[in-house]
Amino acid sequence: MPGVTHDKLDLLARLIGYDSVSARPNLALIGFIADYLSGFGIEGKILKDATGSKANLLATIGPQASGGLMLAGHTDVVPVEGQDWRSDPFTATRRDGRVYGRGACDMKGFISVALSLVPELARATLTRPVHLAFTYDEEIGCFGGAALAEIIARMDHPPGFCIVGEPTGMKVVSGHKGKLSIDGHVRGAECHSAYNDRGVNAVEIAAEIVARFRTLQKRLATEGTRDERFDPPFTTVHTGVMSGGVARNIVPRDCRFEVEIRNLPGDDPMDLLHAIEAETVEHLRVEMRRVSPDTSIRLDVQSCIPALAPGDPDEIVRQALRLSGTNRPGVVSFATEAGLYQRAGVPAIVCGPGDIAQAHRPDEYVAVEQLEKCEAFLRGMIRNQQSNPK
Ligand SMILES: [Zn+2]
Structure with a gap:
C-alpha cells in the first residue's frame, strides 16, 4: 500500500484517522487492516455482522496448529460529541512524547503495535500460530467479541492463550467483573391525570422496579459475595438512564x-435479574392488567459480558508477569472481551498500553513509551510461545 509503513506510530496515525465510533460502520478500517496483512501474504478473514456494515477480522500467522497466542482488540471507539478537544480527535497529533487522538489508548495503540510486528512474524518460521482478532461494537456491548468468541469456540485449532490489549498501563490483569446491560420498558395506560384511577402510570411502575434494583444493590453491598481484590469488592447494580411522561397532567x-x-x-x-422478575415484576404486571390488558413490562438483556475469573497464575501468566514487570496479576472492575474468550475455552489476560483513566475522555492519548513497552512485551510473549509450545 502506498505510504503505509509498518512503523507502529504510522499505523496508529492511520487507525486514528478512521472515525470508527461504534454507531458507524467500521468496514473501512477493517479493510485497511486486511490490505495491510495481505501485503505480507497473510489472509485476514472479514467476518461481517447481520447488517453487513460492521465486521470482525480474524487472521492467523504461522502454522495451522492448536495453541499459540491470540492478540485481541476492538476497533470501535466512543463518541467525541460534547467533548472539548485541543486538536482534531480523528487526526493523530504528537505532543510531549504522546500520541493524541480518539482511540489512541482505547485501543488503537495496542492494535498498531500488534500490526507493526506482522512483517517479522510473516518472515519468521513459527512453530505455533499468532492470531489477530479485531472486533466491532465492543464499547456498546461487546457484540463483535461475542460473535468472534462463538467462532473461536468451534475452531479446529483454537488459540492457546489470549492477550486483550485494553489499557492497563502494561500491567497484567487476570480478572475483571462481568456486565449485564438491561433495557427496561414499562407500557402503561394514558389518561387525564384528574381520572388517574382509569390509567396505569408507567413512570411510577418503572420507579418501583428501579427502586427494587436499588434495594438489590444495598443487599449485595452488605451481605452479598465479597472479593476484596475488586474495587468495590461486591457486585454493583445501577440505573443510568430513565425517561418517561409528557406532561404533569x-x-x-x-x-x-x-x-x-x-x-x-x-x-x-x-439469577439476580430473574429474582427481580419473579419477586417484583410479575406482581406489577398482574396489577397493571387489572386496569388495562394492553400494558406491559419488559426487561430485555441488551448485552451480557461474562466476568474474567482469575485463576492461579500458570506458566504463561508468569511469563507475562516477568515480561511486563508486574509482581502479581491485578483485577479491574471494567468488563472486556477477555471474559468472552475465556468462556470460549481460551485462557485470557488483559494487558495493553495506556491508562484506562485516559479512555473515553477528551484529549485521549497514549504515551509512546507505553507503545514501546507493549512492543517488547508482545515480542517476548511470542518468542516464549515458540520455544515452549503449549
Ligand atoms: Zn476498550
Whole structure:
C-alpha cells in the first residue's frame, strides 16, 4: 500500500484517522487492516455482522496448529460529541512524547503495535500460530467479541492463550467483573391525570422496579459475595438512564430505563435479574392488567459480558508477569472481551498500553513509551510461545 509503513506510530496515525465510533460502520478500517496483512501474504478473514456494515477480522500467522497466542482488540471507539478537544480527535497529533487522538489508548495503540510486528512474524518460521482478532461494537456491548468468541469456540485449532490489549498501563490483569446491560420498558395506560384511577402510570411502575434494583444493590453491598481484590469488592447494580411522561397532567404511557449489573466472577447476574422478575415484576404486571390488558413490562438483556475469573497464575501468566514487570496479576472492575474468550475455552489476560483513566475522555492519548513497552512485551510473549509450545 502506498505510504503505509509498518512503523507502529504510522499505523496508529492511520487507525486514528478512521472515525470508527461504534454507531458507524467500521468496514473501512477493517479493510485497511486486511490490505495491510495481505501485503505480507497473510489472509485476514472479514467476518461481517447481520447488517453487513460492521465486521470482525480474524487472521492467523504461522502454522495451522492448536495453541499459540491470540492478540485481541476492538476497533470501535466512543463518541467525541460534547467533548472539548485541543486538536482534531480523528487526526493523530504528537505532543510531549504522546500520541493524541480518539482511540489512541482505547485501543488503537495496542492494535498498531500488534500490526507493526506482522512483517517479522510473516518472515519468521513459527512453530505455533499468532492470531489477530479485531472486533466491532465492543464499547456498546461487546457484540463483535461475542460473535468472534462463538467462532473461536468451534475452531479446529483454537488459540492457546489470549492477550486483550485494553489499557492497563502494561500491567497484567487476570480478572475483571462481568456486565449485564438491561433495557427496561414499562407500557402503561394514558389518561387525564384528574381520572388517574382509569390509567396505569408507567413512570411510577418503572420507579418501583428501579427502586427494587436499588434495594438489590444495598443487599449485595452488605451481605452479598465479597472479593476484596475488586474495587468495590461486591457486585454493583445501577440505573443510568430513565425517561418517561409528557406532561404533569397526563398519566404517562411509557417509561424507559437502562440498568446495568457489574458482577463478580462468582455471581450470576441472570439469577439476580430473574429474582427481580419473579419477586417484583410479575406482581406489577398482574396489577397493571387489572386496569388495562394492553400494558406491559419488559426487561430485555441488551448485552451480557461474562466476568474474567482469575485463576492461579500458570506458566504463561508468569511469563507475562516477568515480561511486563508486574509482581502479581491485578483485577479491574471494567468488563472486556477477555471474559468472552475465556468462556470460549481460551485462557485470557488483559494487558495493553495506556491508562484506562485516559479512555473515553477528551484529549485521549497514549504515551509512546507505553507503545514501546507493549512492543517488547508482545515480542517476548511470542518468542516464549515458540520455544515452549503449549
Ligand atoms: Zn476498550
